[in-house]
Amino acid sequence: MYTISKQFTFSASHQLLNLPGDHPCHRLHGHNYIVEIELRSATLNSTGFVRDYNDLDALKQYIDDTLDHRHLNEVFGHDDTTAENLAYFLYDWSKKQWPEVSAVRVSETPKTWAEYRP
């Protein structure tokens, strides 16, 4: 099995309003998010790729258009704007574009990663 991955970044604000009021993440704050998309395949195409990394530029465009420099609670229309939910949201969109997508990971801080992998 072959696995490839590519990272994308965006900046956004959010508030986890379902946390207790004294939790720091209840307050308005922002992150420089890192999104990592993973694709898997048992075979390679005629070029020797699982898929050309350049094909994934559509995800960069989607992230720029929908998430970058936005308030995530407004984008999603709810207050559970967690890294887990972001990972699922971006997995769901990406899987519809590229069937080889196997997981999406989201980092909010240098020490944290959340992953959605069905």
Ligand SMILES: Nc1nc2c(c(=O)[nH]1)N=C([C@H](O)[C@H](O)COP(=O)(O)OP(=O)(O)OP(=O)(O)O)CN2
């Ligand atoms: N399972 C999750 N836990 C938390 C999430 C999340 O999305 N999933 N999000 C947050 C906050 O939005 C933010 O990411 C804070 O994370 P945290 O690691 O607490 O960041 P800090 O910099 O404050 O932590 P240090 O321990 O000082 O590094 C919270 N939890």
Ligand SMILES: [Zn+2]
């Ligand atoms: Zn946060």
